[in-house]
Amino acid sequence: MQGKWKAKGWVLVYLAANLLLFIVLLSASGPVYATEPDNALKIDPGASIVKIEVRSFVYDYTKPWSEPRVQASSGTGFLINKEYILTNAHVVSGAKFIHLSRSNQEREFEGEVVFVAHDCDLAIVRAKKAEFYHGAQPLRIGQRPELGSEINVLGFPIGGDRISITRGIVSRIDMDLYSHSQIDQHLTLQVDAAINPGNSGGPAMQGAEVIGVAFQSLRGGENLGYLIPPSVIQKFLVDVEDGKYDGYIELGVISQDTRNPVLRRAAGLNQAGLASETGVLVTGIMPGSSADGFVRKGDVILEINGHKISQQGDVDLNGSRQPYSMVTDNLQNGARIDLLIWRQNSQQKLHFLARPTNVIAHLRQDYDNPPEYAIFNGMLFQPLNANLMRAAVSAWKDRPELLYRYSYFVRAGIYKQVDEDVVLSYRLGDRNNTYLDRYTRRIVSKVNGKAIRNFHTFLSASRSALDQGQKLVLEFRGEDVPLVITADADAESQARIQQFYGIQKMANQNEK
């Protein structure tokens, strides 16, 4: 008991110290106004910054039949016009109820998602009632800030209920992983201002302009917060102008640098008339991507949309060096891509249109749909996608082929065999499947002799066989002996398994 009181006492002292610090900070900000007036905060936060409270569904992919858990979370957003509030996709993913409030409002308002872009972690929400917008002031999106310039991050992070403002500088500008989708890389701004849970979706400001959206931080380092830069925000806003979000295009070139002098000589890259510092060697093309059908393995890409590519794969973009894939990252679907390439000892020009590819769609976290699964004879089958991998990977250490086929999907050409793998992930104990444990955590290769390409072909082949009273002969990768499920056994076990394990639906298939 005493310890508890003591702890509370410390909290009070801590709060008091914080308050003091805050006051000092405010008074200290005077000279800053004088020296760098452009970067100082010049908005009324209460008119523009929105606290977003969300109740969302979270699915357990290891028990995909179970009811979703309701998760409460909160983030930040800001008005970008009379109606739209910009925030992060991860703030509103799977949202069932959204409540919005500005810090100068006495009540909260119900909100709804208008657009969500998981590949760049941005979303637009709006209030359902016009009353919310009384006295609101939208913010303007500015230009990318300079490296080292000062910024303010606004939001509603943990640690209190009122709005928080933290300050820092832009400490790095680089391509980085957007951890929400787990596979997409875009430009990011690294800042040293404190960014904490709840800051997500909040604006980073210079003067009266938004120069970034706070979205993630790096644990393990110190003061490593990340912002989504204006270029990614603008691209998203342009994309949704037509009323729907199309997503990123995929250049689809897998390449290696050409620093090696022997490789350069063998490829003829040292010939007269060719810039000696240029080029990346193409080692693979992602199927269905923009480059598919135009660029070939073995080509050396010298220029992309007029930007010279260095032998390390960088381009000069407005004075800063960035990976060459940055050049096409902001292109909309259907935009033209121009390449200067080196093929068979001569320079050639190529042009093609930017397009997205869905080949790696299953490697991207899905937040919008309930999990897909099917249970036959108590055996649980699921598509091996990012959600399942994330939930189950620690339990699959003894099955390296699962991790291999998932993480080398493009590199090892597994996309030629399948769109996505289907895995027998779990056995719900039943008298009909007692002897079948050996098949769990294995990938289905064939159903009744027919190779399957994805969960949908698996499900339709299996269902049609069972519906016709045929037996299901399932072949697995890395297992010699097929698993046989008879229609009788499946039918006989169904009611029992539903009752034993409280399962409402024996399968779920989402529309594609």
Added chain:
Amino acid sequence: MKNKSGAEYSGRTCGTCHPAFNWKKMAWGLVVFVLLQLLWPGSGFHAAPLDGQAEPISDIALQKSIVQLKVYPVSRNYLYPWSKRPGQPLTVFGIVVPHKRVLVRAEDVRSAVLMQARKYSSYELAEAKVEHLDMESNLALVTIDQPGFFDDLLALPAGPDLAVGATAVAVKLDSVFQAYREDVRIQRQKVVADFGFTHLPVQVCQGDADFASGGLIIAGHTLRGMVAYAKSGTMEILPVSVMNEYRKRALVGQPAFASAGFYLGSMIDPARREYYQMPANLSGALVKRVLPGTSAWNVLQKNDVLLAIDGKLVDNAGYIGDAQTGQKLPALMHFVKGGSSLRHPGDVLQLQVLRKGQQQTLEMTLKAYRGGAERIPWLLNEEPPYLLEGGFLFLELSLPLLRQVYGSDWKGRNPELSMIFNSRQFYTKPGQDRIVILAQVFPDPVTRGFEGFRMQPVRLVNGKAPFNLTRMRKIIADQVSAGQAFLHLELSGGQQIVVDLQNRDQINQRIKERYAIPANDT
């Protein structure tokens, strides 16, 4: 409970540790001796009565049957295969066997560059040599050339193998040949393969002391086995019949043990039985894999159901049960003929199988395993092949290499190589192809930019699969003699590497000098 009674027993037998007790013991011994002499004049101590009740075997008899070997091993660095590193010298005890040989565990001596033997009667060291080494059975025969070395040594007579439940004494000797004895009881039998594919019967018992570096199992005054493996209170004992079998056959240069070379899966699941057309009245186990170059190769086929071996029925989980003893042995134990005598290479077994729904009788001639099944070997000989070219080191993928690079949990560390190991470890037909790996990139101007590509399989060499290092060497030689300027390599991830053949000698020379690599690769 067992430990307590063991301690009691060892107190009674260990004459050297407790002088006071010893006197008492000797007095009792004298009484017993006198009584015995009175009852059966001339019988002496050596008319050993029942096992376990006998007068303990004397230290001198044990000392005469053991040789201490100081082993100086060298360890191989698989990432720098030309380099050797002196390992920690170790002391192991070998068992004196007839024909002036010493029997040891193969793994203790396989990498020895120097071995010195010492016996109880002298502090001198005599040089010892490995005469025959078999990693499949993990046994080796050692000779000692010094004249007269064996004159005052005497192999213990061999008794029958111990039965499950029998008690015996585990003995090890310390550095001055003083005996430590411990009571043990055989708890169960099992069949193991230390390395490789040759399964041998071992007996499991518990033991307190560390018997890892060799130990004798004695009952009465006879040898019943040697400690093959000891860890955390458990010992595995190699029965004396197996030791003798190995010795007799090794002396005439013949392999002692056969390996079956097939893997069985269960036939319990009704749906699986139906799929393989297995009648309900039959029992048997499914043949899941047959390894090339083994006894079962060209005899059994994948998807056969093995029903019986020499008339003994195989059950649905792959065991052969003995109705009289109640013991269940894995079907591989057919190598044990009755009690504990082993089948030999050359013996013929009758196999009853169900193939595509038809019963057939097949004859399988037992063979020793002499390689041929593994694409990714579990063991490398002391001079593993390597190929050094243009600042790159190429190796054939092996288990020791994986263990060295990624540690004992290597399976979780590199999903690609783990997957290759799981799916391609064995040949499915006789083959010589290996997984060629780019193992090292030596920093040099000609390898700049390729440093990150190490430990990746090589997919293509000038458009051809490298097959193995011998074939890859040939491809390179052909390119060189054809006057080609470059060698193009593609790794499993699609990465391209180009090797300069024009300045080949100069580059190879430079790399060898800079990184102190001996002149010739193998």
